[in-house]
Amino acid sequence: MRTIKFLLQKEFRQILRNKTIRGMIFIMPVIQLIIIPLAADYEVKNINISVADHDHSSYTQKLISRITASGYFRLTGYTASFKEAFQQIEQDEADLILEIPAGFEKDLIRGNEQKLFIAINAINGVKASLGGAYLSTIIRNYNDEIRVALIQPSRYNNVPTIEIASANWFNPEMNYHVFMVPGILAILVTMVGGFLSALNIVKEKESGTIEQINVTPIRKHHFIIGKLIPFWILGNLIFTIGLVIAWLIYGIIPQGNLAVLYTCTSVYLLAILGFGLLISTFCDTQQQAMLIMFFFMMIFILMGGLYTTIDSMPAWAKVVSQFNPASYLIEAARMVILKGSRLRDVLPHIIKLSMFAIALNGWAIYNYKKTS
Amino acid sequence: MDAVIVDSITKTYGKEKTHAVNGVSFSVKKGELFGLIGPDGAGKTSIFRVLTTLLLPDSGRASVDGFDIVKDFRKIRDRVGYMPGKFSLYQDLTVEENLSFFATVFGTTIKENYNLIKDIYIQIEPFKDRRAGKLSGGMKQKLALCCALIHKPSVLFLDEPTTGVDPVSRKEFWEMLRRLREQEITIIVSTPYMDEATRCDRIALIQNGNFLSADTPESIIHSYPDMLYAVKAENIYTLIQSLKNFENALSCHAFGEYVHLSVKPALLKGTTTPAEDHKNTEDIKNYLSMAGFKDIVVKKTEPTIEDCFIKLLS
Numbered sequence: 206m207r208t209i210k211f212l213l214q215k216e217f218r219q220i221l222r223n224k225t226i227r228g229m230i231f232i233m234p235v236i237q238l239i240i241i242p243l244a245a246d247y248e249v250k251n252i253n254i255s256v257a258d259h260d261h262s263s264y265t266q267k268l269i270s271r272i273t274a275s276g277y278f279r280l281t282g283y284t285a286s287f288k289e290a291f292q293q294i295e296q297d298e299a300d301l302i303l304e305i306p307a308g309f310e311k312d313l314i315r316g317n318e319q320k321l322f323i324a325i326n327a328i329n330g331v332k333a334s335l336g337g338a339y340l341s342t343i344i345r346n347y348n349d350e351i352r353v354a355l356i357q358p359s360r361y362n363n364v365p366t367i368e369i370a371s372a373n374w375f376n377p378e379m380n381y382h383v384f385m386v387p388g389i390l391a392i393l394v395t396m397v398g399g400f401l402s403a404l405n406i407v408k409e410k411e412s413g414t415i416e417q418i419n420v421t422p423i424r425k426h427h428f429i430i431g432k433l434i435p436f437w438i439l440g441n442l443i444f445t446i447g448l449v450i451a452w453l454i455y456g457i458i459p460q461g462n463l464a465v466l467y468t469c470t471s472v473y474l475l476a477i478l479g480f481g482l483l484i485s486t487f488c489d490t491q492q493q494a495m496l497i498m499f500f501f502m503m504i505f506i507l508m509g510g511l512y513t514t515i516d517s518m519p520a521w522a523k524v525v526s527q528f529n530p531a532s533y534l535i536e537a538a539r540m541v542i543l544k545g546s547r548l549r550d551v552l553p554h555i556i557k558l559s560m561f562a563i564a565l566n567g568w569a570i571y572n573y574k575k576t577s
Numbered sequence: 578m579d580a581v582i583v584d585s586i587t588k589t590y591g592k593e594k595t596h597a598v599n600g601v602s603f604s605v606k607k608g609e610l611f612g613l614i615g616p617d618g619a620g621k622t623s624i625f626r627v628l629t630t631l632l633l634p635d636s637g638r639a640s641v642d643g644f645d646i647v648k649d650f651r652k653i654r655d656r657v658g659y660m661p662g663k664f665s666l667y668q669d670l671t672v673e674e675n676l677s678f679f680a681t682v683f684g685t686t687i688k689e690n691y692n693l694i695k696d697i698y699i700q701i702e703p704f705k706d707r708r709a710g711k712l713s714g715g716m717k718q719k720l721a722l723c724c725a726l727i728h729k730p731s732v733l734f735l736d737e738p739t740t741g742v743d744p745v746s747r748k749e750f751w752e753m754l755r756r757l758r759e760q761e762i763t764i765i766v767s768t769p770y771m772d773e774a775t776r777c778d779r780i781a782l783i784q785n786g787n788f789l790s791a792d793t794p795e796s797i798i799h800s801y802p803d804m805l806y807a808v809k810a811e812n813i814y815t816l817i818q819s820l821k822n823f824e825n826a827l828s829c830h831a832f833g834e835y836v837h838l839s840v841k842p843a844l845l846k847g848t849t850t851p852a853e854d855h856k857n858t859e860d861i862k863n864y865l866s867m868a869g870f871k872d873i874v875v876k877k878t879e880p881t882i883e884d885c886f887i888k889l890l891s
Contacts, residue, residue: 211681219669413665417724420629420659421682422651 208423212431216405220435226401230439234393234447239454242385245512252336255282255299257290262310264351271347272303277339291324300326301336314355375460375543382455387538388511390447391473394440395505395531398474400498402436402481407494410485425573433478440474441467451542460545469541469551472558473534479565480530486572505531530561578643580732580763581605581628586637588623588786597623599786600637605765605779610758612777613767614882620786621767622662625736628765629659642731655683658730660721662737668710672701672720675709676727683728693760694723697753715746722753726762733757735766739773751776771883782886789889794882801880801888803827804842804857807835809874810865819868823861828891835874837884 220226254272258265272278282293293299304322313319323340327333376383409415418428451457459466488494508522509531515523526532537554540546581604588598598620605611613621626632628641630650644652666675680687697719704712709720718738725733739747751773754764766777774780774794781791790797810816813831820829820838829838840857854877861875
């Protein structure tokens with residue numbers, strides 16, 4: 206116990222003396238929480254649309270003003286032929302072409318039917334699919350409107366229709382910030398727990414100080430515990446700073462119990478610290494550790510359900526993400542912060558994270574003993 | 578009982594099984610200053626790492642302060658001081674923080690053993706608030722020695738403590754070691770510098786993992802079998818070339834401003850008469866002036882450890 210006490214004293218001295226780490230502890234959560242949720246927005250805006258109008262009627266005018274008034278589209282071209290409009294796509298000035306056939310208004314009123322053509326530039330997949338969907342919705346609404354105007358209202362609808370009204374629970378305005386912030390908190394904790402711990406231990410190897418320590422009565426488990434505790438505390442500290450920032454900037458207040466939230470984070474930190482320790486047993490230089498950590502960090506972030514939901518991944522990717530500890534914290538943090546889940550609800554997550562913690566630390570300690 | 582006993586230790590590295598230490602045996606008495614002298618890659622550090630329980634030998638046994646290096650490694654770690662060849666203290670901690678850290682690690686305080694490190698620590702004390710990484714080479718070594726000494730070890734292992742240190746600091750460092758000897762601390766030190774060998778009580782000359790000779794510096798020098806002459810002329814390079822062809826020459830190599838030429842003794846080993854010396858000196862002089870050298874100086878000289886080492890290698 207006494208050994209651990211002065212090992213901790215030494216670690217904290219070294220960590221806090223390091224200007225970069227000291228700065229990053231405060232700057233990293235602030236910057237990441239301010240920038241990423243605002244930038245990583247799934248809503249697509251400013252879709253450039255070019256209209257090839259062969260009709261030039263008042264109906265087409267109405268349709269076009271509908272499209273531009275939606276706020277999602279920007280009319281970059283209004284041409285008389287599809288060819289001209291396509292040139293705009295080729296020059297990357299337009300993402301979508303809406304072709305309105307000649308006699309659009311006339312046929313619509315007389316024959317009750319008319320066809321529109323949408324051509325989409327699919328180079329940017331997200332923009333294309335969302336743009337197409339938005340445009341279709343606008344046209345459908347427009348269609349409903351003309352129908353109401355043209356058909357004499359009867360007492361009952363002659364065609365049965367289902368009207369859908371939806372409400373967004375736990376995030377009423379479908380605000381992406383609300384959804385991103387808990388995930389980013391999880392990533393922050395991962396960075397501190399994984400990166401810093403691995404690099405710190407490898408640094409002792411690289412500078413030879415571990416040799417000097419090995420010739421002293423300090424036992425290996427003392428050394429490891431002395432390394433893990435500081436980063437466990439730092440991880441929780443960064444998480445707290447992140448929560449405060451989330452409240453100050455986005456007004457996000459955890460709906461659930463803070464104790465439950467911190468339980469999840471603490472157990473997760475144990476797992477990710479074990480991971481960092483494991484990496485450090487394989488590496489001799491900080492460069493190697495950095496590279497390996499970065500590789501796993503990409504997988505943790507991109508396959509952890511932060512940006513894309515795990516549910517929509519192919520079956521094999523779902524299996525991979527089950528072995529991704531970050532995915533459990535991202536999900537649990539969202540559940541507790543947004544939905545107000547209780548301990549009972551996140552218990553499966555905590556159990557799985559505990560299993561990660563035991564397995565990773567066990568493997569790391571086994572490896573550490575074997576190598577030296 | 579001897580402080581360190583090594584019994585045919587062998588250590589190989591890599592797939593090719595190159596011998597870093599090849600069946601080495603020696604023992605060091607309590608309070609002795611024992612030197613391992615040898616060039617880079619001779620196996621000095623491997624021996625140190627085995628004795629400080631950082632490395633397991635492939636075969637052989639060794640004990641430090643009466644404890645087996647394999648079975649009782651933990652007890653050894655309590656009572657030895659080790660100063661690795663590479664500076665291995667925390668560069669981002671200050672001089673004082675490093676020292677008190679290593680003191681607490683061993684469950685002691687700076688105060689308790691201050692008298693042991695006083696002579697050395699007093700020199701770095703003005704910089705005690707400076708980060709260890711910002712110290713000069715010599716001061717780093719002094720700090721490392723303090724840290725290795727602070728728990729009053731019974732055996733002190735110093736791996737090349739003077740490599741990369743200026744001549745004045747080197748001299749000081751050896752004087753410190755001599756003083757530590759008076760404290761009954763057994764010291765094993767390694768160095769690639771032959772001139773430092775005479776400062777040890779006993780030395781072992783080591784090459785490619787083998788001990789060439791282990792004895793006091795005096796008897797190693799005394800056992801030098803040949804007659805040695807220091808020769809000087811204006812062109813050292815051509816001088817060496819032509820001395821190699823001298824009839825009784827055994828070997829010759831540059832030694833400072835002189836060339837050391839060893840000559841086969843005419844009589845029994847190590848015994849020469851002044852007359853014989855004079856004859857040899859004249860012979861060399863004549864030979865060189867015949868070869869066209871100017872400003873020739875030839876004189877009988879006492880062998881050094883370096884001469885012995887070269888002799889043992891040949």
